[in-house]
Ligand SMILES: Nc1ncnc2c1ncn2[C@@H]1O[C@H](COP(=O)(O)OP(=O)(O)OP(=O)(O)O)[C@@H](O)[C@H]1O
């Protein structure tokens with residue numbers, strides 16, 4: 001049963017991940033004793049090398065995976081007590097690979113899929129879909145087949161189809177893969193816009209420069225554990241620690257380190273400002 | 278990784294280290310003997326004294342029994358009911374009201390269940406202990422055309438691939454609010470829109486794989502060398518030849534037995 005009929009807008013939702021562990025049926029332990037707290041409206045990046053457990057962790061946040069031990073709470077809901085479909089009213093999850101997610105005949109139908117499942121009125125669904133398509137700049141191709149779009153457009157469509165559900169929490173797995181510079185900038189500004197609306201953004205990313213520019217908080221994972229958790233500047237400036245987790249610090253910070261600066265810049269503007277000042 | 282290798286289950290057993298063709302010969306022998314030997318209990322003897330000990334040595338006894346059971350049991354039950362009750366004429370064995378189980382029907386059911394058991398069991402044992410890529414390699418080494426071995430191996434792999442793909446798409450749908458744990462109607466509604474993208478993405482998959490192997494010289498006509506070689510103990514080719522002989526022997530024996538009786 002879908003509980004919420006009225007818009008859940010700006011209902012602040014805290015995420016509590018309490019010492020969870022997870023082992024896949026194949027025997028691989030992917031998460032080990034993870035505890036994190038995400039406040040409503042935060043922008044958090046999950047970083048770490050391949051296989052660190054990032055995707056496994058975010059799949060716990062909408063209940064696709066249930067922890068073997070420990071608990072995950074989204075607002076007052078424990079993922080153990082709610083179906084994935086119910087969690088979908090609070091947590092939107094954009095898959096790493098858009099081709100795992102797109103399966104309708106037209107862009108418009110694809111977009112309507114989520115709002116329809118939430119049993120929204122036709123007007124509410126249509127206006128939300130329209131707004132989300134405009135946000136990612138795909139409003140002119142409503143009748144196209146998703147498979148005929150380029151990979152980067154399919155990624156944007158996958159994102160928009162989740163945004164149309166207007167969830168308080170948006171999880172986005174590897175948003176920038178396959179995007180050119182302009183695409184990366186566009187995704188960055190979409191995330192900022194969502195954040196302005198008060199949404200919580202949790203992004204999984206390998207793109208460390210993107211992480212530095214877009215997220216205020218970063219969590220570094222390695223081998224199924226949280227290694228560092230703090231403000232992005234704090235986390236990324238521990239260059240030797242993140243090196244050990246096989247993640248390369250952003251180029252601006254590496255440059256600043258080589259220049260012997262104490263200040264660790266996150267953005268080009270900061271770098272130039274410090275250089276001038 | 279599980280989905281990449283079809284039914285294959287990695288275990289630390291010496292059976293897993295045997296050459297694929299040795300295991301192919303063993304399961305081929307069971308198959309042929311089970312199908313050709315007369316008598317309704319011969320297949321059960323093969324299962325009890327052949328297949329089960331091998332499964333035990335492969336550390337896959339429970340796995341094999343449960344997987345085989347899931348496939349074979351429904352068939353066995355229906356064969357017993359249908360043949361037992363509907364056998365025309367025959368000696369009644371048990372009578373319950375107007376329904377009677379005929380002895381001949383039950384015997385037929387025992388015999389045909391045994392056949393199914395040995396066919397499914399030996400195939401599953403082979404698939405559980407043999408990596409398809411190794412099988413492909415072994416067959417190619419023996420001069421099997423690579424397009425044929427590709428066909429065999431990809432059909433072994435297709436079911437788990439399909440399952441994994443279907444699960445991913447279902448996950449994506451649930452993440453967008455589709456309730457699939459409810460009524461039969463809700464489940465059907467969830468699965469229906471899945472069919473088209475599943476076929477579409479499988480076709481794309483096939484095309485990409487065809488391109489990928491083609492650019493690596495799949496259709497190149499000249500002789501090919503192999504990067505990997507499959508280890509084989511000195512006695513294995515002998516065992517393989519012996520099993521081939523045993524197959525021929527069993528075939529002759531079963532013809533003779535049938536002629537005599
Ligand atoms: N469906 C699965 N079945 C079994 N093991 C899995 C499965 N998915 C992931 N794993 C394993 O769990 C571990 C964590 O994987 P996960 O996908 O969470 O990593 P990740 O940090 O998202 O990596 P990437 O950056 O490559 O996306 C890895 O060792 C991986 O091999």
Ligand SMILES: [Mg+2]
Nearest residue numbers: 054055056096
């Ligand atoms: Mg991942």
